[in-house]
Amino acid sequence: MNAKGDANRSVRMTKQRLYQALITLLQQKSLREITVRELTELAGISRGTFYFHYADIYALMDQMEAAQLARLNDLMDSLIPSISQEDAPPALVALFTYMTENPDLCQALYGKSWESEFTRNAKKLIAERCLGEFAPDGGTEEQKYMLAFAVNGCFGTIVAWQEAGFQPPAAEIARITWQAIRAVKGRM
Incomplete structure (x- = not known):
């Protein structure tokens, strides 16, 4: 697979991990109580990666x-x-x-x-x-x-x-x- 395909797959996987982490946290608390730090820690990605894809948690939601x-x-x-x-x-x-x-x-x-x-x-x-x-x-x-x-x-x-x-x-x-x-x- 070419580099562009790998990058797209990587982006999809990153977003999927963020979705799953958000879903898990939403079962515990409201959206406004969720921090980017706890979301990214749960997803296993850096805050920089999160902000590369989304302006904030509300954009992800x-x-x-x-x-x-x-x-x-x-x-x-x-x-x-x-x-x-x-x-x-x-x-x-x-x-x-x-x-x-x-x-x-x-x-x-x-x-x-x-x-x-x-x-x-x-x-x-x-x-x-x-x-x-x-x-x-x-x-x-x-x-x-x-x-x-x-x-x-x-x-x-x-x-x-x-x-x-x-x-x-x-x-x-x-x-x-x-x-x-x-x-x-x-x-x-």
Whole structure:
């Protein structure tokens, strides 16, 4: 592999170590309580390397959240057209499976502070995508409230599911969530 490829791999590995360290620390404390020193020590990199990639911890968190929001947006592309089908779509099962495979990340983003900036942005993305699809004219007040209920219910389900140790299995929680989503959609 050429030097440029090695450098890219090195950058990816460094960022992955920083992501993992941040996720670990977010499970222990809030973002504003985390220092660059403890983050870099946990990641096993120098402070200079950190500052080469990020202006501060908030920039790292923004990048991590942006990647997760992009993933969620892609998921919405699969879910919205599936709303009429009775069975939970594979994309929703995949989301819950991803959560069971990445519990630390999900705990950091959706866990104890589920009203974080990330979840507010995720809820907004979902609500805008759904409202645009199901009520292209902007929707009535009732539709907006029903959608808010559904979106917040989904996030509440995620938190409860995490607290229950990711039980029932991903396919079953996807089925339960899908039934609730379809029930609200039926009223819109």
